[in-house]
Amino acid sequence: MEVLRIDEIRSECRSSSTLFVSPDPEKWPGFVPGQFVMVWIPGIDEVPMSVSYIDKDPFRIGITVQGIGEATESLRTLPVGSRIGIRGPYGRGFDLSGKKRLVGICGGVGAASIVLALEKAKDIGREIVVLSGFRSKELVMFEDRFGRITPDTHISTDDGSYGFHGLVTDLLRKELKMNDAELIACGPEMMMKVVLDIGSEFGVHSQCSLERYMKCGVGVCDSCSVSGHRVCQDGPVFTDEEIEAMPEFGSSHRDRSGRVVSLKECVR
Protein backbone atom coordinates (compact mmCIF):
# COMPACT_ATOMS: atom_id res chain seq x y z
CA MET A 1 0.00 0.00 0.00
CA GLU A 2 1.14 3.50 -0.80
CA VAL A 3 0.00 6.29 1.52
CA LEU A 4 -0.41 9.50 -0.48
CA ARG A 5 -1.68 13.04 -0.06
CA ILE A 6 -4.70 14.10 -2.08
CA ASP A 7 -3.33 16.53 -4.72
CA GLU A 8 -6.60 17.95 -5.99
CA ILE A 9 -10.32 17.48 -5.57
CA ARG A 10 -12.76 18.11 -8.40
CA SER A 11 -16.53 18.20 -7.94
CA GLU A 12 -18.20 16.11 -10.66
CA CYS A 13 -21.86 16.50 -9.67
CA ARG A 14 -23.95 17.12 -6.58
CA SER A 15 -23.04 13.81 -4.91
CA SER A 16 -19.68 12.87 -6.43
CA SER A 17 -16.14 14.22 -6.39
CA THR A 18 -12.87 13.05 -7.88
CA LEU A 19 -9.75 12.80 -5.71
CA PHE A 20 -6.39 12.95 -7.48
CA VAL A 21 -3.29 11.26 -6.05
CA SER A 22 0.16 10.58 -7.51
CA PRO A 23 1.24 6.99 -6.93
CA ASP A 24 4.53 5.47 -8.04
CA PRO A 25 4.08 4.96 -11.83
CA GLU A 26 6.17 1.76 -11.62
CA LYS A 27 3.13 -0.05 -10.23
CA TRP A 28 0.87 1.10 -13.05
CA PRO A 29 2.36 0.14 -16.42
CA GLY A 30 -0.09 -2.71 -16.97
CA PHE A 31 -3.18 -0.82 -15.82
CA VAL A 32 -6.36 -1.60 -17.76
CA PRO A 33 -9.52 0.56 -17.44
CA GLY A 34 -12.06 -1.32 -15.32
CA GLN A 35 -9.45 -2.37 -12.76
CA PHE A 36 -9.89 -1.00 -9.26
CA VAL A 37 -7.91 0.12 -6.21
CA MET A 38 -8.50 -0.40 -2.50
CA VAL A 39 -8.59 3.00 -0.82
CA TRP A 40 -7.70 3.26 2.87
CA ILE A 41 -9.32 6.12 4.74
CA PRO A 42 -7.21 6.07 7.93
CA GLY A 43 -9.31 5.39 11.00
CA ILE A 44 -12.49 4.90 8.98
CA ASP A 45 -12.49 2.04 6.47
CA GLU A 46 -10.98 0.67 3.30
CA VAL A 47 -13.15 0.54 0.18
CA PRO A 48 -12.80 -0.62 -3.44
CA MET A 49 -12.97 2.22 -5.98
CA SER A 50 -12.67 2.26 -9.72
CA VAL A 51 -10.13 4.51 -11.41
CA SER A 52 -11.69 7.29 -13.48
CA TYR A 53 -8.66 9.31 -14.65
CA ILE A 54 -5.10 8.42 -15.65
CA ASP A 55 -2.98 11.53 -16.26
CA LYS A 56 0.29 10.77 -18.04
CA ASP A 57 2.63 13.70 -17.41
CA PRO A 58 3.06 14.03 -14.51
CA PHE A 59 1.56 10.65 -13.66
CA ARG A 60 -1.47 10.72 -11.40
CA ILE A 61 -4.77 8.89 -11.01
CA GLY A 62 -8.29 10.07 -10.23
CA ILE A 63 -10.87 8.22 -8.16
CA THR A 64 -14.46 9.37 -8.39
CA VAL A 65 -16.35 8.92 -5.15
CA GLN A 66 -20.08 9.04 -4.67
CA GLY A 67 -21.06 9.55 -1.04
CA ILE A 68 -23.41 6.65 -0.35
CA GLY A 69 -22.30 5.41 3.07
CA GLU A 70 -20.14 6.46 6.02
CA ALA A 71 -16.87 5.50 4.34
CA THR A 72 -17.53 7.01 0.91
CA GLU A 73 -19.05 10.17 2.37
CA SER A 74 -16.01 10.71 4.60
CA LEU A 75 -13.70 9.99 1.65
CA ARG A 76 -15.59 12.39 -0.61
CA THR A 77 -15.37 15.21 1.90
CA LEU A 78 -11.67 14.89 2.84
CA PRO A 79 -9.77 18.15 2.29
CA VAL A 80 -6.89 18.49 -0.20
CA GLY A 81 -3.65 17.37 1.46
CA SER A 82 -5.30 14.57 3.46
CA ARG A 83 -3.58 11.22 3.38
CA ILE A 84 -5.19 8.12 1.93
CA GLY A 85 -3.73 4.68 1.19
CA ILE A 86 -3.88 3.06 -2.23
CA ARG A 87 -3.48 -0.70 -2.93
CA GLY A 88 -3.62 -1.97 -6.46
CA PRO A 89 -4.50 -1.75 -9.28
CA TYR A 90 -6.31 -5.06 -8.88
CA GLY A 91 -8.55 -7.33 -10.89
CA ARG A 92 -9.40 -7.75 -14.55
CA GLY A 93 -10.49 -4.72 -16.56
CA PHE A 94 -12.31 -4.29 -19.88
CA ASP A 95 -11.02 -6.04 -23.00
CA LEU A 96 -11.13 -3.25 -25.58
CA SER A 97 -9.40 -5.15 -28.38
CA GLY A 98 -12.52 -5.83 -30.51
CA LYS A 99 -13.17 -4.25 -33.89
CA LYS A 100 -16.89 -3.50 -33.86
CA ARG A 101 -18.58 -0.29 -32.82
CA LEU A 102 -18.23 0.00 -29.03
CA VAL A 103 -21.26 1.09 -27.04
CA GLY A 104 -20.44 2.21 -23.50
CA ILE A 105 -23.51 2.17 -21.26
CA CYS A 106 -23.49 3.31 -17.67
CA GLY A 107 -25.73 4.27 -14.78
CA GLY A 108 -24.84 6.88 -12.16
CA VAL A 109 -21.29 6.74 -10.81
CA GLY A 110 -20.72 3.68 -13.04
CA ALA A 111 -19.77 6.36 -15.58
CA ALA A 112 -16.40 6.63 -13.78
CA SER A 113 -14.92 3.41 -15.15
CA ILE A 114 -16.75 3.61 -18.52
CA VAL A 115 -15.45 7.10 -19.38
CA LEU A 116 -11.84 6.02 -18.86
CA ALA A 117 -12.35 2.81 -20.84
CA LEU A 118 -13.89 4.73 -23.75
CA GLU A 119 -11.03 7.26 -23.79
CA LYS A 120 -8.64 4.33 -24.17
CA ALA A 121 -10.85 2.74 -26.85
CA LYS A 122 -10.85 6.01 -28.78
CA ASP A 123 -7.03 6.13 -28.64
CA ILE A 124 -6.88 2.74 -30.33
CA GLY A 125 -9.23 3.93 -33.04
CA ARG A 126 -12.59 2.41 -32.17
CA GLU A 127 -15.90 3.90 -33.17
CA ILE A 128 -17.78 4.77 -29.98
CA VAL A 129 -21.28 5.47 -28.74
CA VAL A 130 -22.00 6.70 -25.20
CA LEU A 131 -25.24 6.03 -23.34
CA SER A 132 -25.04 7.47 -19.86
CA GLY A 133 -27.98 7.49 -17.45
CA PHE A 134 -28.55 9.40 -14.22
CA ARG A 135 -31.42 9.87 -11.82
CA SER A 136 -31.67 13.59 -12.44
CA LYS A 137 -29.90 16.64 -13.91
CA GLU A 138 -27.80 17.56 -10.87
CA LEU A 139 -26.26 14.06 -10.83
CA VAL A 140 -25.04 14.16 -14.44
CA MET A 141 -21.26 13.79 -14.68
CA PHE A 142 -18.51 13.50 -17.30
CA GLU A 143 -20.69 15.01 -20.03
CA ASP A 144 -17.72 17.06 -21.34
CA ARG A 145 -15.38 14.08 -21.33
CA PHE A 146 -17.93 11.89 -23.10
CA GLY A 147 -18.53 14.69 -25.60
CA ARG A 148 -14.81 14.88 -26.40
CA ILE A 149 -14.74 11.13 -27.07
CA THR A 150 -17.69 11.18 -29.46
CA PRO A 151 -20.49 13.48 -30.58
CA ASP A 152 -22.56 10.31 -30.43
CA THR A 153 -23.11 10.85 -26.70
CA HIS A 154 -26.59 10.42 -25.23
CA ILE A 155 -27.53 11.33 -21.67
CA SER A 156 -30.72 10.14 -20.02
CA THR A 157 -32.35 11.05 -16.72
CA ASP A 158 -34.97 8.99 -14.92
CA ASP A 159 -37.00 12.11 -14.08
CA GLY A 160 -36.55 13.80 -17.46
CA SER A 161 -34.83 16.85 -15.96
CA TYR A 162 -32.04 16.57 -18.56
CA GLY A 163 -31.54 14.75 -21.86
CA PHE A 164 -33.66 11.76 -22.75
CA HIS A 165 -36.51 11.16 -20.30
CA GLY A 166 -36.35 7.51 -19.30
CA LEU A 167 -33.99 4.66 -18.57
CA VAL A 168 -30.62 4.41 -20.24
CA THR A 169 -31.53 0.88 -21.31
CA ASP A 170 -34.39 2.35 -23.38
CA LEU A 171 -31.74 4.30 -25.29
CA LEU A 172 -29.80 1.08 -25.81
CA ARG A 173 -32.76 -0.66 -27.40
CA LYS A 174 -33.09 2.19 -29.91
CA GLU A 175 -29.36 2.26 -30.63
CA LEU A 176 -28.68 -1.39 -31.46
CA LYS A 177 -29.06 -3.29 -34.70
CA MET A 178 -28.40 -7.00 -35.07
CA ASN A 179 -24.76 -8.00 -34.52
CA ASP A 180 -23.39 -4.52 -35.11
CA ALA A 181 -21.66 -3.63 -31.85
CA GLU A 182 -20.04 -4.65 -28.60
CA LEU A 183 -21.14 -3.38 -25.20
CA ILE A 184 -19.31 -2.38 -22.06
CA ALA A 185 -21.47 -1.61 -19.03
CA CYS A 186 -21.14 -0.40 -15.46
CA GLY A 187 -23.98 0.57 -13.16
CA PRO A 188 -26.66 -0.85 -10.92
CA GLU A 189 -26.95 -4.63 -11.26
CA MET A 190 -30.58 -4.50 -12.40
CA MET A 191 -29.53 -2.11 -15.19
CA MET A 192 -26.80 -4.49 -16.31
CA LYS A 193 -29.20 -7.41 -16.22
CA VAL A 194 -31.35 -5.54 -18.74
CA VAL A 195 -28.26 -4.63 -20.79
CA LEU A 196 -27.34 -8.32 -21.04
CA ASP A 197 -30.89 -9.25 -22.05
CA ILE A 198 -30.97 -6.60 -24.77
CA GLY A 199 -27.47 -7.60 -25.89
CA SER A 200 -28.44 -11.22 -26.33
CA GLU A 201 -31.63 -10.19 -28.13
CA PHE A 202 -29.50 -8.31 -30.69
CA GLY A 203 -26.67 -10.87 -30.81
CA VAL A 204 -24.30 -8.31 -29.31
CA HIS A 205 -21.59 -9.31 -26.79
CA SER A 206 -21.33 -7.48 -23.48
CA GLN A 207 -18.80 -6.99 -20.72
CA CYS A 208 -20.13 -5.82 -17.36
CA SER A 209 -18.31 -4.51 -14.30
CA LEU A 210 -19.82 -6.10 -11.18
CA GLU A 211 -19.88 -4.81 -7.64
CA ARG A 212 -20.00 -6.74 -4.38
CA TYR A 213 -19.19 -6.13 -0.73
CA MET A 214 -15.41 -6.41 -0.69
CA LYS A 215 -13.05 -6.96 2.23
CA CYS A 216 -9.56 -8.04 1.19
CA GLY A 217 -9.56 -7.09 -2.51
CA VAL A 218 -7.01 -9.78 -3.33
CA GLY A 219 -8.90 -13.07 -3.56
CA VAL A 220 -8.57 -14.27 0.03
CA CYS A 221 -11.81 -13.68 1.86
CA ASP A 222 -14.38 -14.66 -0.79
CA SER A 223 -16.80 -11.93 0.42
CA CYS A 224 -17.28 -10.71 -3.14
CA SER A 225 -18.01 -14.18 -4.53
CA VAL A 226 -20.73 -14.40 -7.18
CA SER A 227 -21.55 -18.05 -7.93
CA GLY A 228 -17.95 -19.04 -7.22
CA HIS A 229 -16.34 -16.14 -9.10
CA ARG A 230 -14.47 -13.59 -7.00
CA VAL A 231 -15.26 -10.08 -8.22
CA CYS A 232 -11.91 -8.79 -6.89
CA GLN A 233 -9.69 -11.24 -8.70
CA ASP A 234 -11.65 -12.98 -11.46
CA GLY A 235 -13.44 -9.68 -12.25
CA PRO A 236 -14.68 -7.04 -11.66
CA VAL A 237 -15.29 -7.15 -15.43
CA PHE A 238 -16.99 -10.31 -16.65
CA THR A 239 -18.20 -11.32 -20.12
CA ASP A 240 -21.81 -12.08 -20.96
CA GLU A 241 -20.96 -15.81 -21.24
CA GLU A 242 -19.40 -15.80 -17.75
CA ILE A 243 -22.33 -13.93 -16.22
CA GLU A 244 -24.84 -16.29 -17.83
CA ALA A 245 -23.29 -19.05 -15.72
CA MET A 246 -23.81 -17.05 -12.49
CA PRO A 247 -27.22 -17.80 -11.00
CA GLU A 248 -26.48 -15.30 -8.21
CA PHE A 249 -26.10 -12.40 -10.68
CA GLY A 250 -29.10 -10.10 -10.41
CA SER A 251 -30.44 -12.16 -7.54
CA SER A 252 -28.28 -12.24 -4.41
CA HIS A 253 -25.08 -11.13 -2.75
CA ARG A 254 -23.23 -11.90 0.50
CA ASP A 255 -23.37 -9.79 3.63
CA ARG A 256 -20.39 -9.16 5.91
CA SER A 257 -20.74 -12.60 7.50
CA GLY A 258 -20.98 -14.42 4.18
CA ARG A 259 -24.72 -15.04 4.43
CA VAL A 260 -26.72 -14.99 1.22
CA VAL A 261 -28.86 -11.85 0.99
CA SER A 262 -31.34 -11.05 -1.75
CA LEU A 263 -30.14 -8.15 -3.93
CA LYS A 264 -33.38 -6.33 -3.26
CA GLU A 265 -32.51 -6.20 0.45
CA CYS A 266 -29.10 -4.79 -0.44
CA VAL A 267 -28.54 -1.53 1.41
CA ARG A 268 -25.04 -0.17 1.05
Place this chain on the structure above:
Amino acid sequence: MAPERSDPTLDVEISGIRFPNPLLLASGIADETGLSMAKAVERGAGGVVTKSLSLDLREGHRNPVVVDLQNGMINAMGLPNPGASHYIREIEEYRRHTSGKNPIIASVFGSTIEGYAECARTIAASGVDAIELNGSCPNAEGLGLEFGQDPDVISDLIKAVRSAVSIPVFFKLTPMCNDIVKLASACQDAGADAVVAINTMKSMKIDIRTGRPVLTNRFGGLSGPAIKPVGVRCTYEIASRLDIPVISVGGISNWEDAVEYIMAGASALQIGTAVAWGNLDVFSRIRSGISGFMRAEGYSSLEEMRGIALEVKRWRS
Protein backbone atom coordinates in the same frame (compact mmCIF):
# COMPACT_ATOMS: atom_id res chain seq x y z
CA MET B 1 14.77 -48.97 -24.30
CA ALA B 2 13.52 -48.89 -20.74
CA PRO B 3 9.76 -49.31 -20.39
CA GLU B 4 7.82 -46.10 -19.83
CA ARG B 5 7.52 -45.48 -16.10
CA SER B 6 3.99 -45.24 -14.86
CA ASP B 7 2.99 -41.89 -13.33
CA PRO B 8 3.77 -41.70 -9.61
CA THR B 9 0.67 -41.94 -7.46
CA LEU B 10 -0.26 -38.84 -5.50
CA ASP B 11 -3.26 -40.11 -3.57
CA VAL B 12 -3.10 -40.05 0.22
CA GLU B 13 -5.20 -41.42 3.04
CA ILE B 14 -5.54 -39.85 6.45
CA SER B 15 -7.51 -41.77 9.06
CA GLY B 16 -9.62 -43.45 6.43
CA ILE B 17 -10.25 -40.35 4.32
CA ARG B 18 -8.87 -40.65 0.78
CA PHE B 19 -7.64 -37.62 -1.12
CA PRO B 20 -6.79 -37.92 -4.85
CA ASN B 21 -3.81 -35.64 -4.24
CA PRO B 22 -2.30 -34.07 -1.11
CA LEU B 23 -3.02 -30.42 -1.98
CA LEU B 24 -5.94 -28.96 -0.04
CA LEU B 25 -7.44 -25.49 -0.03
CA ALA B 26 -6.53 -23.98 3.37
CA SER B 27 -9.19 -22.64 5.71
CA GLY B 28 -10.19 -19.02 5.25
CA ILE B 29 -9.12 -18.71 1.63
CA ALA B 30 -11.75 -18.44 -1.11
CA ASP B 31 -14.06 -20.73 0.84
CA GLU B 32 -17.04 -18.65 1.85
CA THR B 33 -19.26 -20.38 -0.69
CA GLY B 34 -19.82 -23.94 -1.86
CA LEU B 35 -19.24 -22.96 -5.47
CA SER B 36 -15.90 -21.28 -4.69
CA MET B 37 -14.67 -24.46 -3.01
CA ALA B 38 -15.97 -26.59 -5.87
CA LYS B 39 -14.00 -24.37 -8.23
CA ALA B 40 -10.77 -25.06 -6.29
CA VAL B 41 -11.39 -28.78 -6.80
CA GLU B 42 -12.21 -28.29 -10.47
CA ARG B 43 -8.83 -26.54 -10.78
CA GLY B 44 -6.88 -29.34 -9.12
CA ALA B 45 -7.25 -29.28 -5.32
CA GLY B 46 -7.43 -32.72 -3.70
CA GLY B 47 -9.89 -31.45 -1.10
CA VAL B 48 -10.92 -28.32 0.74
CA VAL B 49 -11.18 -26.89 4.24
CA THR B 50 -14.07 -24.51 4.91
CA LYS B 51 -13.91 -21.04 6.34
CA SER B 52 -13.82 -21.31 10.16
CA LEU B 53 -17.34 -21.70 11.47
CA SER B 54 -18.92 -20.82 14.79
CA LEU B 55 -22.38 -21.49 16.17
CA ASP B 56 -23.43 -17.86 15.77
CA LEU B 57 -23.00 -15.48 12.85
CA ARG B 58 -19.94 -13.20 12.95
CA GLU B 59 -19.37 -10.22 10.66
CA GLY B 60 -15.62 -10.07 11.27
CA HIS B 61 -13.45 -7.00 11.67
CA ARG B 62 -13.90 -3.77 9.77
CA ASN B 63 -11.63 -2.98 6.82
CA PRO B 64 -8.68 -2.83 6.38
CA VAL B 65 -8.40 -6.55 7.04
CA VAL B 66 -5.33 -7.41 5.00
CA VAL B 67 -1.83 -6.03 4.49
CA ASP B 68 -0.08 -7.36 1.41
CA LEU B 69 3.70 -7.59 1.92
CA GLN B 70 6.43 -8.61 -0.50
CA ASN B 71 6.95 -12.02 1.07
CA GLY B 72 3.74 -12.56 2.94
CA MET B 73 0.37 -11.26 3.94
CA ILE B 74 -1.10 -10.17 7.26
CA ASN B 75 -4.81 -10.73 7.68
CA ALA B 76 -7.28 -9.91 10.39
CA MET B 77 -10.52 -11.06 8.87
CA GLY B 78 -11.83 -11.70 12.39
CA LEU B 79 -13.42 -15.08 11.68
CA PRO B 80 -16.47 -13.86 9.72
CA ASN B 81 -18.97 -16.60 8.98
CA PRO B 82 -22.72 -16.96 8.70
CA GLY B 83 -22.92 -19.53 11.51
CA ALA B 84 -22.57 -23.30 11.12
CA SER B 85 -26.25 -24.07 10.58
CA HIS B 86 -26.53 -21.46 7.83
CA TYR B 87 -23.31 -22.71 6.23
CA ILE B 88 -24.76 -26.20 5.67
CA ARG B 89 -26.21 -24.93 2.38
CA GLU B 90 -22.65 -24.25 1.18
CA ILE B 91 -21.58 -27.82 2.02
CA GLU B 92 -24.58 -29.09 0.05
CA GLU B 93 -23.71 -26.79 -2.86
CA TYR B 94 -20.12 -28.11 -2.78
CA ARG B 95 -21.38 -31.70 -2.87
CA ARG B 96 -23.69 -30.94 -5.81
CA HIS B 97 -20.82 -29.55 -7.84
CA THR B 98 -18.10 -32.12 -7.06
CA SER B 99 -17.83 -35.82 -7.85
CA GLY B 100 -17.61 -37.07 -4.27
CA LYS B 101 -13.90 -37.91 -4.54
CA ASN B 102 -12.70 -34.69 -2.94
CA PRO B 103 -13.22 -34.56 0.82
CA ILE B 104 -14.43 -31.42 2.56
CA ILE B 105 -13.17 -30.65 6.06
CA ALA B 106 -15.07 -28.21 8.26
CA SER B 107 -12.98 -25.75 10.26
CA VAL B 108 -14.62 -25.01 13.60
CA PHE B 109 -14.09 -22.60 16.49
CA GLY B 110 -15.94 -21.38 19.56
CA SER B 111 -15.66 -19.23 22.65
CA THR B 112 -15.99 -22.20 25.00
CA ILE B 113 -15.18 -25.90 24.79
CA GLU B 114 -18.91 -26.64 24.66
CA GLY B 115 -19.24 -24.08 21.86
CA TYR B 116 -16.62 -25.91 19.80
CA ALA B 117 -18.31 -29.26 20.39
CA GLU B 118 -21.78 -27.98 19.56
CA CYS B 119 -20.53 -26.29 16.41
CA ALA B 120 -18.72 -29.47 15.34
CA ARG B 121 -21.90 -31.48 15.95
CA THR B 122 -23.97 -29.03 13.90
CA ILE B 123 -21.71 -29.04 10.87
CA ALA B 124 -20.95 -32.78 11.07
CA ALA B 125 -24.65 -33.36 10.45
CA SER B 126 -24.17 -31.93 6.95
CA GLY B 127 -21.93 -34.86 6.06
CA VAL B 128 -18.48 -33.25 6.06
CA ASP B 129 -15.60 -35.72 6.05
CA ALA B 130 -13.68 -34.38 9.04
CA ILE B 131 -13.49 -31.55 11.56
CA GLU B 132 -10.48 -29.24 11.79
CA LEU B 133 -10.43 -27.48 15.15
CA ASN B 134 -9.11 -23.96 14.78
CA GLY B 135 -7.20 -23.57 18.02
CA SER B 136 -4.82 -21.03 16.66
CA CYS B 137 -6.41 -17.97 15.02
CA PRO B 138 -4.32 -15.00 16.19
CA ASN B 139 -6.69 -12.22 15.14
CA ALA B 140 -9.88 -12.72 17.12
CA GLU B 141 -9.56 -12.20 20.85
CA GLY B 142 -11.00 -14.95 23.03
CA LEU B 143 -11.48 -17.27 20.06
CA GLY B 144 -9.06 -19.83 18.71
CA LEU B 145 -5.59 -19.13 20.01
CA GLU B 146 -6.72 -19.14 23.65
CA PHE B 147 -7.62 -22.82 23.19
CA GLY B 148 -4.43 -23.81 21.46
CA GLN B 149 -1.49 -22.90 23.68
CA ASP B 150 -2.10 -25.08 26.74
CA PRO B 151 -1.81 -28.89 26.36
CA ASP B 152 -4.50 -29.49 29.01
CA VAL B 153 -7.02 -27.23 27.28
CA ILE B 154 -6.21 -28.83 23.89
CA SER B 155 -6.78 -32.24 25.41
CA ASP B 156 -10.16 -31.28 26.94
CA LEU B 157 -11.24 -29.66 23.69
CA ILE B 158 -10.40 -32.66 21.52
CA LYS B 159 -12.07 -35.07 23.94
CA ALA B 160 -15.23 -32.97 23.99
CA VAL B 161 -15.38 -32.81 20.18
CA ARG B 162 -14.48 -36.49 19.84
CA SER B 163 -17.50 -37.43 21.88
CA ALA B 164 -19.73 -35.02 19.94
CA VAL B 165 -18.93 -36.34 16.45
CA SER B 166 -18.07 -39.67 14.86
CA ILE B 167 -15.91 -38.34 12.01
CA PRO B 168 -12.12 -37.76 12.21
CA VAL B 169 -10.96 -34.74 14.18
CA PHE B 170 -7.88 -32.68 13.27
CA PHE B 171 -6.37 -29.93 15.39
CA LYS B 172 -4.77 -26.85 13.83
CA LEU B 173 -1.73 -25.74 15.82
CA THR B 174 -0.12 -22.38 16.37
CA PRO B 175 3.62 -21.98 15.91
CA MET B 176 3.52 -19.40 18.71
CA CYS B 177 4.53 -21.64 21.60
CA ASN B 178 7.59 -22.87 23.43
CA ASP B 179 7.33 -26.43 22.20
CA ILE B 180 4.99 -27.43 19.40
CA VAL B 181 5.72 -31.11 20.04
CA LYS B 182 4.12 -30.79 23.48
CA LEU B 183 0.96 -29.37 21.89
CA ALA B 184 0.92 -32.00 19.14
CA SER B 185 1.53 -34.70 21.71
CA ALA B 186 -1.54 -33.51 23.66
CA CYS B 187 -3.52 -33.83 20.41
CA GLN B 188 -2.26 -37.36 19.81
CA ASP B 189 -2.94 -38.48 23.38
CA ALA B 190 -6.45 -37.00 23.37
CA GLY B 191 -7.31 -38.99 20.27
CA ALA B 192 -6.99 -36.48 17.44
CA ASP B 193 -6.62 -38.10 14.01
CA ALA B 194 -4.14 -35.55 12.66
CA VAL B 195 -2.58 -32.21 13.44
CA VAL B 196 -2.55 -29.29 11.03
CA ALA B 197 0.57 -27.13 11.29
CA ILE B 198 0.84 -24.17 11.18
CA ASN B 199 -1.63 -21.35 11.57
CA THR B 200 -0.55 -17.75 10.91
CA MET B 201 1.73 -15.85 13.29
CA LYS B 202 0.52 -12.79 15.17
CA SER B 203 2.03 -9.70 13.61
CA MET B 204 1.34 -6.09 12.68
CA LYS B 205 2.02 -3.30 10.18
CA ILE B 206 2.35 0.39 11.07
CA ASP B 207 2.05 3.01 8.34
CA ILE B 208 4.96 5.38 8.90
CA ARG B 209 3.30 8.35 7.16
CA THR B 210 0.34 8.47 9.50
CA GLY B 211 1.89 6.57 12.42
CA ARG B 212 -1.16 4.31 12.55
CA PRO B 213 -1.47 0.54 12.72
CA VAL B 214 -2.96 -0.29 9.30
CA LEU B 215 -5.29 -3.10 10.34
CA THR B 216 -8.44 -1.99 12.16
CA ASN B 217 -7.78 -4.89 14.55
CA ARG B 218 -4.16 -3.67 14.84
CA PHE B 219 -2.85 -7.25 14.91
CA GLY B 220 -3.26 -9.94 12.30
CA GLY B 221 -1.86 -13.29 11.24
CA LEU B 222 1.22 -13.47 9.01
CA SER B 223 1.05 -16.05 6.22
CA GLY B 224 2.90 -16.77 2.99
CA PRO B 225 6.55 -17.45 2.10
CA ALA B 226 7.76 -15.46 5.15
CA ILE B 227 6.57 -18.22 7.51
CA LYS B 228 7.44 -21.26 5.39
CA PRO B 229 10.71 -22.09 7.20
CA VAL B 230 8.79 -22.02 10.50
CA GLY B 231 6.18 -24.40 9.08
CA VAL B 232 8.83 -26.79 7.80
CA ARG B 233 10.56 -26.78 11.18
CA CYS B 234 7.30 -27.43 13.04
CA THR B 235 6.38 -30.27 10.66
CA TYR B 236 9.84 -31.80 11.10
CA GLU B 237 9.77 -31.58 14.90
CA ILE B 238 6.32 -33.13 15.17
CA ALA B 239 6.97 -35.85 12.60
CA SER B 240 10.26 -36.81 14.19
CA ARG B 241 8.74 -37.31 17.64
CA LEU B 242 5.14 -38.45 17.10
CA ASP B 243 3.11 -40.88 14.99
CA ILE B 244 0.11 -38.62 14.40
CA PRO B 245 -0.16 -37.51 10.71
CA VAL B 246 0.83 -33.90 10.02
CA ILE B 247 -1.08 -31.82 7.49
CA SER B 248 1.28 -28.97 6.72
CA VAL B 249 0.41 -25.40 5.83
CA GLY B 250 2.48 -22.24 5.66
CA GLY B 251 3.82 -20.47 2.60
CA ILE B 252 3.55 -23.24 0.03
CA SER B 253 3.59 -21.53 -3.34
CA ASN B 254 5.44 -23.92 -5.67
CA TRP B 255 6.20 -27.62 -6.02
CA GLU B 256 9.61 -27.27 -4.38
CA ASP B 257 7.92 -25.96 -1.22
CA ALA B 258 5.51 -28.89 -1.33
CA VAL B 259 8.29 -31.47 -1.70
CA GLU B 260 10.24 -29.86 1.15
CA TYR B 261 7.25 -30.18 3.49
CA ILE B 262 6.68 -33.80 2.44
CA MET B 263 10.34 -34.61 3.13
CA ALA B 264 9.89 -32.98 6.56
CA GLY B 265 7.13 -35.50 7.20
CA ALA B 266 3.89 -33.95 5.92
CA SER B 267 1.08 -36.33 4.96
CA ALA B 268 -0.92 -33.64 3.17
CA LEU B 269 -0.56 -29.95 2.42
CA GLN B 270 -2.79 -26.91 2.54
CA ILE B 271 -2.41 -23.88 0.31
CA GLY B 272 -3.75 -20.43 1.11
CA THR B 273 -1.85 -17.24 0.37
CA ALA B 274 -0.57 -18.56 -2.98
CA VAL B 275 -4.18 -18.92 -4.12
CA ALA B 276 -4.66 -15.22 -3.49
CA TRP B 277 -1.38 -14.19 -5.09
CA GLY B 278 -1.63 -16.32 -8.18
CA ASN B 279 -4.88 -18.04 -8.82
CA LEU B 280 -6.47 -21.43 -8.42
CA ASP B 281 -4.12 -22.88 -11.06
CA VAL B 282 -1.57 -23.12 -8.27
CA PHE B 283 -3.02 -26.58 -7.44
CA SER B 284 -2.49 -28.14 -10.85
CA ARG B 285 0.86 -26.38 -11.23
CA ILE B 286 2.18 -27.80 -7.94
CA ARG B 287 0.65 -31.20 -8.61
CA SER B 288 2.39 -31.61 -11.95
CA GLY B 289 5.60 -30.21 -10.47
CA ILE B 290 5.58 -32.87 -7.73
CA SER B 291 4.91 -35.61 -10.30
CA GLY B 292 7.73 -34.39 -12.52
CA PHE B 293 10.14 -34.31 -9.58
CA MET B 294 9.13 -37.81 -8.45
CA ARG B 295 9.64 -39.18 -11.97
CA ALA B 296 13.03 -37.49 -12.29
CA GLU B 297 14.19 -38.70 -8.88
CA GLY B 298 12.65 -42.16 -9.07
CA TYR B 299 9.99 -41.94 -6.34
CA SER B 300 6.89 -43.98 -7.13
CA SER B 301 4.70 -42.83 -4.25
CA LEU B 302 4.49 -39.96 -1.79
CA GLU B 303 5.08 -42.51 0.98
CA GLU B 304 8.60 -43.17 -0.36
CA MET B 305 9.42 -39.51 -0.14
CA ARG B 306 7.63 -38.69 3.09
CA GLY B 307 9.87 -37.80 5.99
CA ILE B 308 13.16 -38.77 4.35
CA ALA B 309 14.79 -35.75 5.95
CA LEU B 310 14.01 -37.24 9.36
CA GLU B 311 16.33 -40.23 9.08
CA VAL B 312 20.00 -40.08 8.18
CA LYS B 313 19.86 -43.48 6.54
CA ARG B 314 17.24 -42.28 4.04
CA TRP B 315 19.25 -39.29 2.88
CA ARG B 316 20.39 -39.55 -0.74
CA SER B 317 23.69 -38.69 -2.29
